[in-house]
């Protein structure tokens with residue numbers, strides 16, 4: 536009896552020690568798996584998260600300044616992340632600890648940082664990420680809230696709007712616990728506008744115009760960084776697919792009236808709220824500047840569907856994209872009659 540008693544006391548002691556050790560590991564983060572985030576260039580989306588436990592996720596980003604195509608007629612001196620406009624899409628899950636490693640390339644002229652709308656903390660992280668050319672800064676944050684969030688540079692010199700207007704933005708998806716339902720196709724689309732000045736000569740590299748920005752008078756309204764980028768490289772799907780679009784409106788000024796011509800959004804998660812029941816059967820949804828929306832729709836009929844901002848004159852400024860759907864036509868759904 537006395538032996539049994541002392542064994543149970545000893546076992547209880549070992550158990551307590553194990554609990555303390557595990558809690559210490561959990562509180563210091565060592566118990567979490569450390570992984571590198573797989574980031575993607577628009578319109579591609581990182582693969583869905585299959586793990587069930589939060590992880591320590593490392594995200595590598597680099598601020599760059601580069602010349603690129605804005606339209607068939609003009610180039611632009613972009614500022615962006617990882618050499619693209621928009622910047623990469625990041626996918627984590629709620630509860631993850633995210634570590635941002637932000638480099639600013641040596642040949643940059645400006646200092647850059649990032650304000651993540653998914654971050655709880657001053658400046659959305661920008662205060663910790665001011666990065667001079669040739670330097671690197673790091674930020675660790677816990678993804679407390681699930682949602683589809685915008686991120687952007689928020690450096691005050693020469694001005695925060697100029698950093699956003701030049702292309703320094705992207706998306707971070709914080710998946711809710713249990714993940715998102717299966718979708719055959721996922722796309723990352725960013726709407727944004729550009730405020731430029733130039734001589735009007737074909738092929739010139741346009742400059743940023745603060746005056747036009749202040750008047751909210753954009754020369755270009757585009758999807759994924761340049762006029763017609765999703766016309767040159769359309770999104771594709773097959774009849775029967777459920778398409779999920781992660782839609783960001785980077786602004787910097789305009790509110791978007793997102794619409795896909797010939798489709799009806801089966802489900803819309805307004806303003807990127809992924810923990811609120813979706814609205815159903817919507818035609819056009821508002822996406823605020825500096826905000827997002829997620830929509831899902833099953834494609835039932837083949838053909839070309841056109842992504843627009845239904846503030847429709849913006850089509851002439853570049854806001855048009857294509858979704859090409861292949862498959863068999865069901866004439867009970869759609870048919871011309873003689």
Ligand SMILES: [Cu+2]
Nearest residue numbers: 647688698703
């Ligand atoms: Cu910047």
